[in-house]
Amino acid sequence: xKMNKLAVVALGGNALLRGDQIGTIDEQEQNTFDTLENLVxxxxxxxxxxxxxxxxxxxxxxLMRNDAGEHMYNxxxxxxxxxxxxxxxxxxxxxxxxxxxxxxxxxxDKEVVTLVTCVVVDKNDPxxxxxxxxxxxIYTREEADKLIADKGWIFKEEVKAHGGFRRVVPSPxxxxxxxxxxxxxxxxxxxxxxxxxxxxxxxxxxxxxxxxPSEAVIDKDLASSxxxxxxxxxxxxxxxxxxxxxxxxxxxxxxxxxxLNKADVDKYMAEGQFAQGSMAPKIKxxxxxxxxxxxxxxxxxxxxxEDKKYGTKITLEYED
Numbered sequence: 001x002k003m004n005k006l007a008v009v010a011l012g013g014n015a016l017l018r019g020d021q022i023g024t025i026d027e028q029e030q031n032t033f034d035t036l037e038n039l040v041x042x043x044x045x046x047x048x049x050x051x052x053x054x055x056x057x058x059x060x061x062x063l064m065r066n067d068a069g070e071h072m073y074n075x076x077x078x079x080x081x082x083x084x085x086x087x088x089x090x091x092x093x094x095x096x097x098x099x100x101x102x103x104x105x106x107x108x109d110k111e112v113v114t115l116v117t118c119v120v121v122d123k124n125d126p127x128x129x130x131x132x133x134x135x136x137x138i139y140t141r142e143e144a145d146k147l148i149a150d151k152g153w154i155f156k157e158e159v160k161a162h163g164g165f166r167r168v169v170p171s172p173x174x175x176x177x178x179x180x181x182x183x184x185x186x187x188x189x190x191x192x193x194x195x196x197x198x199x200x201x202x203x204x205x206x207x208x209x210x211x212x213p214s215e216a217v218i219d220k221d222l223a224s225s226x227x228x229x230x231x232x233x234x235x236x237x238x239x240x241x242x243x244x245x246x247x248x249x250x251x252x253x254x255x256x257x258x259x260l261n262k263a264d265v266d267k268y269m270a271e272g273q274f275a276q277g278s279m280a281p282k283i284k285x286x287x288x289x290x291x292x293x294x295x296x297x298x299x300x301x302x303x304x305x306e307d308k309k310y311g312t313k314i315t316l317e318y319e320d
Contacts, residue, residue: 008228011053012240041306052224055087055198063136081213088197118178119200125172133171138164170216184231199223221285229292245312
């Protein structure tokens with residue numbers, strides 16, 4: 001029996017929460033519903049689908065609730081891995097509920113399942129010696145110094161915050177996805193699987209091969225890309241806030257790149273064409289997927305997904 005094509009779709013943060021919004025549940029649910037409407041095209045085109053998603057604003061809010069609870073009510077703070085798991089459950093539930101409503105609207109009969117997913121990292125990853133990922137609220141110098149003394153947290157100054165400081169944590173590279181075989185089986189059976197939310201709950205294996213928590217966060221595009229390769233997906237999509245990848249972005253000589261191969265990506269990366277805090281990780285995730293056997297990666301805006309003239313297609317070599 002011929003199998004459907006399998007696609008992994010990574011939803012960017014703007015799929016759930018826009019930059020000009022405060023983050024009410026009504027806002028997030030409407031954004032999520034509107035984004036998921038665009039996946040109907042893939043479903044009707046015969047794709048099996050796995051969905052990954054970000055959690056940046058949401059896990060930041062969870063950390064701030066942690067902070068407020070400790071200061072006001074002496075509620076012990078939960079570690080970062082628990083906060084990521086909390087966000088996976090909450091966001092996954094929201095995506096699942098909105099997706100079920102989208103499917104009902106379009107008379108599509110499919111089951112949707114959300115998995116809280118652990119992602120394994122190397123406890124000796126260099127990222128642990130050089131934390132860079134900013135999380136949580138902005139603190140004053142005095143507050144940051146106290147948290148450094150009390151909890152051993154690491155802070156970096158927020159230039160735009162006029163002297164404020166934010167906690168930074170490691171962002172190690174994902175090396176394996178727990179339950180990847182379950183994800184592949186469920187997806188191949190025609191179920192839509194929501195997984196590796198926020199990059200997954202970061203864990204490592206100790207000397208006894210026991211699973212231990214890691215005080216870190218994982219890039220959701222890299223985790224989704226790795227999952228896509230491990231479950232033998234045909235295509236990998238990153239839905240973001242631009243319809244294409246550009247070189248010379250926002251300059252007079254800005255240029256759309258509809259097609260990129262590995263040689264192009266290596267060249268433009270060396271030139272510094274892609275910003276490290278935004279497009280560069282997405283490009284790396286897409287290249288990682290095709291290097292590990294995937295056929296094609298696509299970076300585009302969710303509303304442009306159905307129109308194939310939009311989106312930057314990344315392959316190992318140019319297709320004939």
